[in-house]
Each structure stands twice: as structure tokens, then as C-alpha cells.
Amino acid sequence: MTSISRRGFGGLFGASALGLAMPSLAFGAVPKVVVIGGGAGGATAARYLAKDSKGALDVTLVEASKRYYTCFFSNLYIGGFRKYGSIGHNYYGLAVNNRINVVHEWASSVDAAARSVTLASGGKLSYDKLVLSPGIALKYDSIAGYSPQAQGRMPHGWTSGTQAQQIRNQVLNMKKGGTFVMVPPPNPYRCPPGPYERVSMIAHLLRERNSTAKIIVLDPKAKFSKMGLFMAGWEKHYPGMIEWLGPDAHGGIRSVNHETMEIVTDLDTFKADAACVVPAQRAGSIAMAAGVTDGDWAPIIPATMASKADPNIHVLGDASVASSMPKSGFSANSQAKVAANAIRGELTGSRVYDPRFANTCWSLIATNDGVKVGANYKAGSEKIDVVDKFVSQGGESDDLRKTTYEESIGWYDGITSDMFS
Numbered sequence: 001m002t003s004i005s006r007r008g009f010g011g012l013f014g015a016s017a018l019g020l021a022m023p024s025l026a027f028g029a030v031p032k033v034v035v036i037g038g039g040a041g042g043a044t045a046a047r048y049l050a051k052d053s054k055g056a057l058d059v060t061l062v063e064a065s066k067r068y069y070t071c072f073f074s075n076l077y078i079g080g081f082r083k084y085g086s087i088g089h090n091y092y093g094l095a096v097n098n099r100i101n102v103v104h105e106w107a108s109s110v111d112a113a114a115r116s117v118t119l120a121s122g123g124k125l126s127y128d129k130l131v132l133s134p135g136i137a138l139k140y141d142s143i144a145g146y147s148p149q150a151q152g153r154m155p156h157g158w159t160s161g162t163q164a165q166q167i168r169n170q171v172l173n174m175k176k177g178g179t180f181v182m183v184p185p186p187n188p189y190r191c192p193p194g195p196y197e198r199v200s201m202i203a204h205l206l207r208e209r210n211s212t213a214k215i216i217v218l219d220p221k222a223k224f225s226k227m228g229l230f231m232a233g234w235e236k237h238y239p240g241m242i243e244w245l246g247p248d249a250h251g252g253i254r255s256v257n258h259e260t261m262e263i264v265t266d267l268d269t270f271k272a273d274a275a276c277v278v279p280a281q282r283a284g285s286i287a288m289a290a291g292v293t294d295g296d297w298a299p300i301i302p303a304t305m306a307s308k309a310d311p312n313i314h315v316l317g318d319a320s321v322a323s324s325m326p327k328s329g330f331s332a333n334s335q336a337k338v339a340a341n342a343i344r345g346e347l348t349g350s351r352v353y354d355p356r357f358a359n360t361c362w363s364l365i366a367t368n369d370g371v372k373v374g375a376n377y378k379a380g381s382e383k384i385d386v387v388d389k390f391v392s393q394g395g396e397s398d399d400l401r402k403t404t405y406e407e408s409i410g411w412y413d414g415i416t417s418d419m420f421s
Contacts (some may be wrong), residue, residue, distance in 0.1 A: 030058045031347040034117055034127040036107045036286055038063025041133030041316035041332030043094060043419040048340035050098040056348045060101040060125055062117065065160065066090065072329040073412055074157065074164040075194065076364060079201025084165060089420045097421060110290035112310050129343050132292065133316040133332065134284025135159065136190050142280035143256055150258035154277040158190060170274035171202050177212040178273035181263055183253060184219050185278040190318050190327045192225035195278060197363040200230065203238040204366055216270055217244040218253060218263060226363060226373055232394055233365035283319035297321045302379035303355050304342035305335050314339045323383035331359045333415055355379045362408035370405030
């Protein structure tokens, strides 16, 4: 895949500027679309619904945060490659440039029969179509001893917010020769390579400031995304610093204690000076409240991202069961364009294009050492299928790895413009 520029990103995956017919609802009525969640899926869906309908749809975006900090690239902030402010974005441009009603509140419930959303303030929003892109919720009880209180000392940093700052500060304040413990989540979870890029960025920080420190990774999985690339990169850039232990080596995570900073496994107890603990995950709570989940996640119809439980609700991004597509910002952005096209077609009679999906996950291992994995997809009758895929290879030149990292920078600029402009 070639470098992605801000200008080119919006046209890569999804049609825009479609011709419009008269609204399919009652004559004179403007169909209402409510989008819950202002991340890569929700913000993109709201923007494409509004800008391409040119006033033929009434679009409301519900997002509690007035400033959204992307989870993607938060690892680069931890490693010192980004300023924290650079991953924060507001909704002013999205609202003003696209005539979107942005409501900064929590959505507390959905009445699917009445087609209405109730806000935490008690206000209600009616809809003809509802888009849910709530991201993840954490299953704190998946690890004994972990809790919202425990995350103060053992932050997960896996949702938008300030925990990335906590992690960086704890690493910077570790004692000389101290130990950082990373506990990644079990499958499925948001951003499959993310825990291992985080380990890389923490190692980069420690190599510069605390070179005798150690990192222990207590993984519940026997293998992980881009495992060979990360292992080779750790050996090259941080020899002797990182010890990865899979379930065969530790026997399983039994509990954590945030007061003693201990992680207990079936075979040993690990004492941490700083730690990142990421529990298991499920769809965001509003998806559960809307009744569109089956177990932890929301099944969808591949061609439209409509819920299998309710054709008037579309579920995007991490909360959805998107088959072979990973839970990532790129995936959510791609799915949002497919859903927006399908919703516009149904509500306004505009042209509906064949759905196309894509994803790439970039990871930075060390300075100018970027790797990636990705694929293009099509909508099958029951699931989203892989068309072709690609992954960085071992032994690539330094120039190619640098180009891959620079490509990720272009992608970040492109997707955030696609979300918030």
C-alpha cells in the first residue's frame, strides 16, 4: 500500500457526493439519523451522512466528550514520538462544516420500538435510523482483583482518555532497574497489535532513561498479531530488556493486587514497579441496552452493517461482529462509509455502491522501524470476507521500515481529517 495523504484518504474506501432522490419517508419530512459515539466509526458515519446528503438527512451525533483523544497513536505518545495534544480533537469543524447537531451527552437507553434514544439528562432524540459506534466496555471482573479503583495504579489505557498519560508518567518515575509488567487482554479485543506496540514504546522510553529496567509481558494468549516481527524487533532494539511469557510459561493469570503491585499467576507471583493491565472486553454498554448484542458483541449484516436484531440500527467498529476484520480505527472508518452509503440509499433513494472494506494496522517498534498488517475485504452473505492481505516481512531494509512509519503518519492525518473536518 502506498503512502496515504490527508487529501486522498476520504476517497479510498467508500463513495461520496452521490446523487439524491426525494426522501423515502412522508412527503416533506426530513429523515432523522442519530449516531451514538464520536470515534473513528461514529464521527465518520455522521460526516458522510451529512455531507453527502446535502441537507436531505437530519444528522445528530451523540458523544459525551467535547475533546476526543484517539486510542490509535496513544502508544506513540507514551514512547515520546507524539505530544499528547496531537492526538486530541474537537467536534467544531465536524459540526459547522457539515451541519451536524453534536450533542455532548451520554446516551443512556434506546427504545427500538419507538425509535428513540434517551439521554442521561432525560432528553429524547427520535430517529428513522440509528448508528451505534460505542467502542468497547471493559470486563473488569475478567481478572480477579481488577476494578475501576485498581486501574488508578494499574491503568489499562485502552479507551479514549488520560490513562495514556498515567502510563507514561509511571514509566518515567520507575526506580532504576525496576520492572514494568504488561498484561494484554484475551481475544477478541480492540487493536490486536496494540499491546505489543505499547511494550515497544515503553522499552524505547526505558532504553533512553532507565536502561537496566525490565519489561515482563504476561500474555493470556499463545500467539499474537505480528508476533515474529515484534519478537525480532525487540531482540534488535532492546536486547535482554523484554521477557514475553505465554500461558505455557506462567500457567494463567489468577489475580492482580493494585495495593501491593503484584500479579499472581498459576506458577509465580510478579512484583511490578509499574504495570498496564488490560482486561477482556465487550461491546459498549449502549449496544447492550439497545438489544443488538448476542453475547459480548453485536452481529451485523455484512453489506450494510445493519444489526441482525433490528434493521433500523447499524453497528460499527469495535462493538460489531465484523468477521475477519479486526477491531481497529481503520476498520471502523471503513465500515462507517459502507453504512452511511446504505442508510442514505434507503432513506433518500440515492445510489448504493457495492460495499468495500479495508484495514491496515501500523505499529512502531523503534525509531523509524514501522511494520504493518492489513487486508481488503468484501461483504459475503453471512460474513465479511478477505479479498487479499499483506504483512511486513522480516529482514526488510531500514529505508522500507522508515517509509512504513511515515505512511502511518500520513494515515493518521488522513483519518482524523476524515473524522473531524
